[in-house]
Amino acid sequence: MPKMKTKSGAAKRFKVRSSGSIKRSQAFKRHILTKKTTKSKRHLRGMTCVHASDEKSIRAMMPYA
Structure with a gap:
């Protein structure tokens, strides 16, 4: 079997x-x-977690991560 490919767009984002x-x-x-507002832009800084309902599809896109 050939190796599974990682979706490169997902690898860059997650x-x-x-x-x-x-x-x-x-x-x-x-x-x-x-x-x-400055406050809303400030709260958008940094990283956050992916929601639990989306995790399965993202893990499928990145099989070796």
Whole structure:
């Protein structure tokens, strides 16, 4: 059997932590930032966990992570 391929787009967007949870960056931070308040932009900084309902599909995209 050939090796399974990792979806390269998913590999760039997600990282698997040592605990097994998957971290992702926050959305809504790329453009149209003038209408967003400073507080809302500040809360979008940093990383967060992927929701439990999405974890199965993301793990399928990254079989060796």
